[in-house]
Amino acid sequence: MVFFRSIITLPRIACIAAILISLGSATINVAPASEVWLPVPLPNIEHNKVTLRVAHAINPRFSHMTQQQISILLQEARQVSAEHFGIEIDFGTTEQIAIADLFAMRPDIADDELMEWVYDFKTGGGDTDKLVDDLLARLQRSDSQLEDIYAFARPHLINPPRGATAEGYAEALTDTLLRRLRVWRVLPANDKRSIIDETVFNEWTFWDTLAHGALPYDIVLTNQLVASAEYYGMDVHSALRGGISVGTTSYSRDGPLHNYAFLSTFPFSNDYPPIIQLRGGGRYADDEAARLAGAYLAHEIGHVLLHLGHPFNQSACVMNPAQLLDFRSWRKNLDADSCPLGASAEMEPGAAGLSYNSAWVLP
Ligand SMILES: [Zn+2]
Numbered sequence: 126m127v128f129f130r131s132i133i134t135l136p137r138i139a140c141i142a143a144i145l146i147s148l149g150s151a152t153i154n155v156a157p158a159s160e161v162w163l164p165v166p167l168p169n170i171e172h173n174k175v176t177l178r179v180a181h182a183i184n185p186r187f188s189h190m191t192q193q194q195i196s197i198l199l200q201e202a203r204q205v206s207a208e209h210f211g212i213e214i215d216f217g218t219t220e221q222i223a224i225a226d227l228f229a230m231r232p233d234i235a236d237d238e239l240m241e242w243v244y245d246f247k248t249g250g251g252d253t254d255k256l257v258d259d260l261l262a263r264l265q266r267s268d269s270q271l272e273d274i275y276a277f278a279r280p281h282l283i284n285p286p287r288g289a290t291a292e293g294y295a296e297a298l299t300d301t302l303l304r305r306l307r308v309w310r311v312l313p314a315n316d317k318r319s320i321i322d323e324t325v326f327n328e329w330t331f332w333d334t335l336a337h338g339a340l341p342y343d344i345v346l347t348n349q350l351v352a353s354a355e356y357y358g359m360d361v362h363s364a365l366r367g368g369i370s371v372g373t374t375s376y377s378r379d380g381p382l383h384n385y386a387f388l389s390t391f392p393f394s395n396d397y398p399p400i401i402q403l404r405g406g407g408r409y410a411d412d413e414a415a416r417l418a419g420a421y422l423a424h425e426i427g428h429v430l431l432h433l434g435h436p437f438n439q440s441a442c443v444m445n446p447a448q449l450l451d452f453r454s455w456r457k458n459l460d461a462d463s464c465p466l467g468a469s470a471e472m473e474p475g476a477a478g479l480s481y482n483s484a485w486v487l488p
Contacts, residue, residue, distance in 0.1 A: 165479040167432055168382040175382075175430060176215045182227040182347040184326060186314040189348035190390050194415040195219055198346070198390075201419025206426050208461040209443045214426070220342070224326055224349055231331065232338035232487035239330045239485070244354035246306055247323065253299060255356045261295035263360060274361055281365045281449065298364040302354055305367020308399050309352055320350055320397075328353045329370050336377035336385040338487040343377070343385050343429065344422070350391040366403055366449055371421060374428035376481030384479065386425035392450045393418040403450035417452040420459065432479050434471035439464060444472060 168175075179199065183189045190198065199216045206214050244251040264271065275294060279285070283301045286293035309321040321327045326349050335345070351370040363370070371392055377385040392400055393414040401408060409417060420443065427433040427444050436442045440455075441463035447455035467473055 161483045162480045163483050165376050165432070165481055166383050167475055168384070168430055170212060170430055173211055174213045174215070176217055177343040177382075177426075177429075178341060179216050179219045179344045179346065180227065180342040181219050181221045182224045182345055182349065183221065184224040184347070184349045186316050186318070186322075187320070187348045187350070187391065188315065188394065190346075190394055190415060190418075191411075192219075194394075194411055195346065197412060197415035198419035198422065201416045202422040202426065203419075205420045205423035205443055205459070209423065209459075209464070210427060210431060210466065212426075212430060216344070219346075224347065227335070227345065227347075228326065228331070230338060230340050231335045234487055235334070235485040239334065242355050242357055243328055243330055244356060246303060246354060247310065247321070251354070252356070253303070256299045256302070256354060256359065257295045259356055260298050260359055260361075260364060261291055264291040264295055278361055278365060298361060302359070302364040302368055305365075305369075305399060306352055306354055308367070309350060312397055312399075321352065327351055329368075329373065330355060332370070332387050333373060333375045334485055335387070336375060336380060337481075337485055339379050340377060340385060341379070343380055343382055344425075345385065345387040346390060346418075346422075347387060348390050348394070350395075351387070351389045362446065362449070367399065369403070369450070371447075371450070372425045374425055374477075374479070376479070376486070378486050382429055384429045386422075386429050388418065388422045388425055390414070390418050393421075393452065400450060405449070405451040405454065407451065407453045409453070413453075417456055420456050421447070421452060428477055428479075431466070431474040432477040433466075433474065434476035434478075436464070436469045436471040439469065439471075442468070442472065 181195055199219070203214050203216070206212055244256055264274065267274065271291065275289060278294060278298065281301070282297045283304050284297060286297035310319050312320050314320045325331045329351055330353070332351055352368045354368045369392060370389065372386055372388040374384050374386040377383060393409060396408055424443050433444045436445050439445050440458035441460040443459055464472065470476060
């Protein structure tokens with residue numbers, strides 16, 4: 126996902142079927158005190174060739190893809206990127222790193238401010254009304270799409286809305302978000318402790334700001350489940366997934382491309398019941414999981430290299446986010462010939478309008 130942010134608010138670029146809604150005035154009065162949003166420069170890709178530095182960040186509490194799977198993943202990403210973007214990618218050698226060491230590279234200069242935006246579902250200190258208000262503001266900003274949004278969301282809600290109104294859907298979406306998110310505080314990891322523990326490794330905001338210091342990678346693959354709720358930038362699809370993020374493209378202070386992307390392999394290679402449900406019942410063997418994750422990495426690469434947007438419901442396009450976690454259906458529909466660059470406004474380079482808050486970047 127990419128955060129598509131307006132200049133006022135933090136953008137969450139939901140790379141799983143986000144419905145893009147620019148954030149409304151309702152969020153302005155709760156905006157962080159220090160914000161200076163700047164555009165992320167579009168990378169200069171010479172001769173349609175690029176080298177990306179890859180890390181595989183492992184949390185030992187979860188299973189992780191083998192080196193062979195990572196090779197399959199990267200090969201698939203390379204092939205899909207060539208077909209859909211006409212760009213030849215060299216991934217070099219993947220560097221394996223412990224997730225704690227990865228996060229040690231992340232600047233913590235703005236953590237107090239960031240934490241104000243994180244809904245605390247771990248200790249029960251979160252303000253649910255604020256989540257509802259944020260989702261409501263996003264719905265109200267997408268008037269023309271509301272019927273489509275309702276039709277998409279309805280079958281995936283845990284409890285139905287009390288009425289077909291923006292208020293009703295904002296409440297029902299928040300209810301579904303929190304129920305699906307809290308499951309991970311109960312389900313056990315390999316060490317028998319809950320999958321989401323007291324660390325911040327699950328928090329999307331921390332991944333979004335990972336490269337705001339000296340991160341020497343352009344792509345970070347991780348077996349970590351990234352699932353969280355924030356008071357800004359949640360979208361309909363994030364809510365339906367219970368706050369699970371598959372990937373995000375975010376500003377990189379030192380990266381030659383000015384962006385980095387992470388991709389969580391957790392939704393591809395774990396068969397926990399909530400994951401299976403969000404896949405529409407699919408179970409992926411090891412090779413298929415690696416290939417699907419690789420194709421999805423190509424989606425992030427489209428954000429990183431070309432700042433492409435999300436051509437929603439144009440199922441031939443790799444930049445069309447997957448529905449919930451149904452990567453198999455998503456992959457089956459891809460057809461590069463039917464979705465060349467420039468095929469729609471969202472497929473024009475620069476469409477994503479990426480920006481970052483310079484107040485959160487390590488000087
Ligand atoms: Zn995306």
